[in-house]
Amino acid sequence: MKKFILILAVLAVFPLFQARAQGGKIFSLDETLKELGVVLSWDPLFASGTLNRGDHRLKFYSGLPGENGTILLNSREILTLPLPYLDKGVLCFPEAFVAAAKRAFPPVSPGLPPSSPPPSDDRLRIAAIIIDPGHGGRDPGAVGTHTVGGKTFKSVEKDIVLSVSKKLAVLLNSAYPEKKILLTRTGDTYPSLEDRVNVANTVPLKDNEAIIYVSIHANASLNKSARGYEVWYLPPETQRELIDRDKQAENAEVAHILNKMLEAEFFSESTRMGRFILDNLRESLGDRIPSRGLKAENWYVVRNARMPAILVELGFVSNLQDAQLMADERYLKLYSEALYKGIAKFVTEFEQSGGYTASLGR
Secondary structure, eight states, X not given: OHHHHHHHHHHHHHHHHHHHHTTSOEEEHHHHHHHHTOEEEEETXXXXXXXXXXXXXEEEEOBOTTOEEEEEETTTEEEEEXXXXXXXXXEEEEHHHHHHHHHHSOOOOTTSOTTXXXXXXXXXXXXXXXXXXXXXXXXXXXXXXXXXXXXXXXXXXXHHHHHHHHHHHHHXXXXXXXXXXXXXXXXXXXXXXXXXXXXXXXXXXXTTEEEEEEEEEEEOOSSTTOOOEEEEEOOTTOOOOOSOGGGGTTOHHHHHHHHHHXXXXXXXXXXXXXXXXXXXXXXXHGGGSOEEEEEEOOOHHHHHOSSSEEEEEEEEXXXXXXXXXXXXXXXXXXXXHHXXXXXXXXXXXXXXXTOSSOOTTO
């Protein structure tokens, strides 16, 4: 019994030892936001967060209680501090972290609320949207041949995706005349895979500008009953070279951390955009064609586009029901409208939040 009481006593005072080991008080999320005058962007998948005030950002990954780790200030300066940590799903902030963050952020200007964006128009915005109609020219992509009422028709991927892509571009140009809406092909031509991603990767951007990439395809299967639309994103374990290391040549550690953080943010943004598109395809097409969901794969164009990128499969040309939908102008219009609504929702959320992704290393 005495041992049991002793164990309880040790457990009771353990949080005090823990707090002292971390440098004093442990701040709650509300206390931290109030103390620093910041807003938090949190990514639950990667357990990472960004404290934002105007154009100042403090990026961190959560750790274990008492663990020190790397914090990135304004995409340039590395700080080593006690890491925020999760306790029963609630973020906790060591006093040393809060104190260092308070020193890192400039004082709030009189009359300007702490969480307000800076008065100048330097918040992150989507400056360009790349639409990539798959295949083309000598490469027809997937082809399905069907007979209905004694008549044979072909369902050809390159034609379907070009039609949808051009309709989508018209909608995007109408909604966003200030943005660059670029197609990797506008006719029956065959840009190589390298050409397609180069269109996106060479778009000139300002420091506060971002870009997104949507590749549009149609599917095929030996199983004629396979049907439905799906959206693909890059697996989270994929490692890409996203940072211009020449610009960070003086500090390889900064470049490595920037690359890791940017990869995590692009993953989150890609899956979010993909979810918006899936939701709108479901809403527009209803039960006429099933959703096959959001999936991960190392597609070339998605892997090599240095930006949030997804690949959309509209349906199966090898399936009669899907092929009939994709041969109908009314449904091609519904496809393009659903893609537009999903992209527009992503753009709105991105720009209203000031952007998920910092223009790291650009």
